[in-house]
Structure formats: C-alpha cells, structure tokens
Amino acid sequence: MSRIKLAVLFGGVSSEYEVSLQSAYNVLQNIPQERYEVFPVGITKSGRWLYFPGSYEMVRDGSWKTHPDCVGCSISPDRSRRGIVKFLPDGTTSCVKIDAAFPVLHGKNGEDGTVQGLLDLAGIPYVGCGVLSSACCMDKVVTKVLLEQAGIQTAPFLWFSKGDIDRLDAYKKEIARDLGYPCFVKPANAGSSVGITKVKREEELRDAVLLAFTHDDKVLVEKAMVGQEVECAVLGNRQLITGIPGEILSESEFYDYDAKYVSQSPTVVPARLSPALLDQVQETAKRAFAVLGCTGLSRIDFFVGEFGICLNEINTLPGFTSISMYSKMMEAAGIPYGELLDRLVDLALERAAE
Ligand SMILES: Nc1ncnc2c1ncn2[C@@H]1O[C@H](COP(=O)(O)OP(=O)(O)O)[C@@H](O)[C@H]1O
Ligand SMILES: [Mg+2]
Numbered sequence: 001m002s003r004i005k006l007a008v009l010f011g012g013v014s015s016e017y018e019v020s021l022q023s024a025y026n027v028l029q030n031i032p033q034e035r036y037e038v039f040p041v042g043i044t045k046s047g048r049w050l051y052f053p054g055s056y057e058m059v060r061d062g063s064w065k066t067h068p069d070c071v072g073c074s075i076s077p078d079r080s081r082r083g084i085v086k087f088l089p090d091g092t093t094s095c096v097k098i099d100a101a102f103p104v105l106h107g108k109n110g111e112d113g114t115v116q117g118l119l120d121l122a123g124i125p126y127v128g129c130g131v132l133s134s135a136c137c138m139d140k141v142v143t144k145v146l147l148e149q150a151g152i153q154t155a156p157f158l159w160f161s162k163g164d165i166d167r168l169d170a171y172k173k174e175i176a177r178d179l180g181y182p183c184f185v186k187p188a189n190a191g192s193s194v195g196i197t198k199v200k201r202e203e204e205l206r207d208a209v210l211l212a213f214t215h216d217d218k219v220l221v222e223k224a225m226v227g228q229e230v231e232c233a234v235l236g237n238r239q240l241i242t243g244i245p246g247e248i249l250s251e252s253e254f255y256d257y258d259a260k261y262v263s264q265s266p267t268v269v270p271a272r273l274s275p276a277l278l279d280q281v282q283e284t285a286k287r288a289f290a291v292l293g294c295t296g297l298s299r300i301d302f303f304v305g306e307f308g309i310c311l312n313e314i315n316t317l318p319g320f321t322s323i324s325m326y327s328k329m330m331e332a333a334g335i336p337y338g339e340l341l342d343r344l345v346d347l348a349l350e351r352a353a354e
Pocket of ligand 2: 192193301313
C-alpha cells in the first residue's frame with residue numbers, strides 16, 4: 001500500500017510561533033514513517049510559506065528558514081491541484097499532490113479557522129476542527145456564550161470592544177459589583193497567556209485593559225476562580241474518547257507564559273480529584289466538544305473548586321509535543337503518541353469522506 005502523503009504545517013503568524021515549532025518537531029519525529037510520506041511546510045512569523053526539505057532538528061532550533069533548499073510555496077485553493085505548489089528558483093512551479101494536512105499551528109492564523117478555510121477550499125482533508133469550531137473556540141467570548149447557552153458553567157464575565165473604552169468607568173462599577181477583585185483581564189483572541197493580567201485593584205484595571213487591546217479588539221473580564229486547574233483531552237469525530245484528566249500545579253500567580261514554557265510548572269495525571277469528579281470532567285469535556293462542533297481533537301481546560309466544575313477554555317490545537325498535557329493525558333488512557341498521530345490523520349480522512 002502506498003504511503004499517505006501528509007503536509008505538516010508549522011510556525012505561523014502568531015504569538016505562539018515558537019510553541020508551534022516544538023509541537024511540529026515532535027510530530028515530524030514521531031509520525032510513523034512506514035505509513036506516511038511527510039511534506040513539511042513552514043510559515044515564517046511574517047507570513048512567508050516555505051517548503052522545507054531539511055533536517056527536523058532545524059525546526060526544533062528555529063533555524064529551518066535559513067536552509068538553502070527552502071523554496072516559496074503555497075497551498076492552492078484550486079481543487080484540481082489539491083496540493084502544495086512550489087515556486088522554484090528558475091521561475092517555474094511544481095505541484096505535489098497531498099492526501100491530508102496536519103496544521104500544527106497554534107493561536108491566530110492557524111488555530112482560528114483561517115488555514116482550515118484554505119484547506120476546505122483546496123479540498124484537502126486536515127487534522128482537527130473545522131472552520132466554525134476553530135473560530136468559535138479561538139474567541140473566548142463566543143465560546144463562553146455558546147457554552148452557557150448549553151448549560152455548561154464558565155466563570156462570570158463581561159466583555160467589551162475597543163470602541164467602548166470610553167465607558168470603562170461604567171464597566172468598573174459592574175466589575176466591582178458582579179466580579180470583584182482580583183479579576184482576570186484577557187484579550188478574547190490570543191493564547192499562551194499573552195496579554196492576560198490578574199488585576200488585584202481597580203486602579204490596575206485600565207492598564208490591563210489597554211494591554212489586552214494590543215492583542216485583540218475585544219476584551220473579556222472574568223471573576224477569578226479559586227481552585228484546581230484541570231485539563232481534559234478529547235479525541236474523535238462523533239464517537240468521542242477522553243484522556244485521563246490532568247492537573248497544572250502552578251506555583252506562580254497564575255499559569256502565565258513563563259510558567260507554561262520557561263520555568264514549566266509541574267503537572268500530574270490523573271488530576272487530584274475524586275473518581276466522581278474525574279468522571280464529571282470527562283463528561284463535561286465531551287459535551288463541550290460536541291456543543292462547539294469540534295472534530296479530531298481538543299484540549300478542554302477547567303477550574304474545579306467549591307463552585308463545582310467551571311470550563312475555562314477550549315484549545316482546538318493544543319501544545320502538541322510528546323510531553324505536552326494533551327499527549328500525556330491520552331497516553332495515560334492507553335494511546336501512545338505515535339498511535340495518536342495515526343488516529344488523528346484517520347479521523348481527518350474519515351471526516352472528509354462523510
Ligand atoms: N477566571 C480565572 N480565574 C482564575 N485563573 C484564571 C482565570 N482566567 C485565567 N486564569 C489563569 O490564567 C491562565 C491563562 O488563561 P487562559 O484563559 O487559559 O488563556 P490562554 O488562552 O492564554 O491559555 C490560566 O491557565 C489560569 O492560570
Ligand atoms: Mg489556557
């Protein structure tokens with residue numbers, strides 16, 4: 001049987017570019033070679049698409065784009081091509097047909113439905129969520145509204161747009177009355193904790209809001225949920241399976257960029273919860289996955305405390321190294337990383353065939 005031709009997309013115009021390189025390095029290293037012929041495509045931080053024929057180590061150390069054999073490329077939206085168009089140095093083009101794509105891209109311009117839209121136009125099956133669910137999960141306000149409407153609890157919140165900044169004093173009153181301090185101020189669309197502030201006093205609110213607005217035009221203010229941070233991996237299209245929920249043991253003020261990637265907070269799987277609560281987390285994660293119309297995979301993050309189970313956010317392309325939480329939680333449920341990659345591509349092909 002011939003191998004599946006798989007495009008692996010990495011990098012991207014996103015604050016999570018570096019995180020994507022690490023995820024992609026792990027995917028490239030562990031994808032079963034006997035089943036897949038891999039075509040790596042890197043997207044630079046400024047948005048250049050390059051076909052990358054070099055060693056995967058150069059993806060890990062970030063030097064990939066300096067490889068002399070990189071050539072400009074794109075995914076053509078033209079369905080008769082269904083593949084990667086390479087722009088060769090002699091001015092000609094060549095096209096490689098592919099069977100599926102794995103967008104190993106985090107955050108904006110990759111996890112948000114944009115690349116998914118291109119792949120839909122191109123008629124190329126791809127790993128993960130489709131356009132609508134990717135876009136909805138990328139926007140924390142939209143996610144919360146849909147979840148609340150389905151009866152899934154999220155932290156009490158309010159939100160406003162850049163154009164409403166003049167009304168900040170009125171919002172301050174609402175925040176003091178309904179949310180209290182500390183509260184969390186976040187851009188609606190971002191990731192890796194960038195632009196997020198834990199605001200302890202009203203005087204700090206304006207700066208936090210202005211910072212969040214540098215990342216997005218929409219800002220969310222949330223009540224601080226004091227409790228455990230628990231995550232749950234979901235895999236599947238309609239028949240869903242979950243990983244064993246895990247827990248972040250962050251010692252910093254909150255799980256910020258530094259705690260995630262620099263000092264690296266310890267994590268445990270399973271989360272330190274009763275069997276009944278672990279079960280409730282898994283069931284809620286599956287329901288949320290279905291409510292948002294997710295397919296393939298998502299990591300669903302919660303706060304668990306006296307208030308019960310409160311859903312924080314849905315990551316449709318979560319950090320995806322072999323030691324990321326998603327992989328660890330699936331591994332604990334009996335699915336090792338290599339097999340996970342295989343299953344994800346199968347799910348992509350299965351969805352496209354429907
Ligand atoms: N409402 C909240 N209550 C308590 N902690 C929060 C709240 N919102 C965010 N945090 C903290 O901030 C971190 C990042 O926020 P999150 O909404 O997950 O954004 P990101 O998409 O950047 O991961 C969380 O992991 C958590 O530690
Ligand atoms: Mg998060």
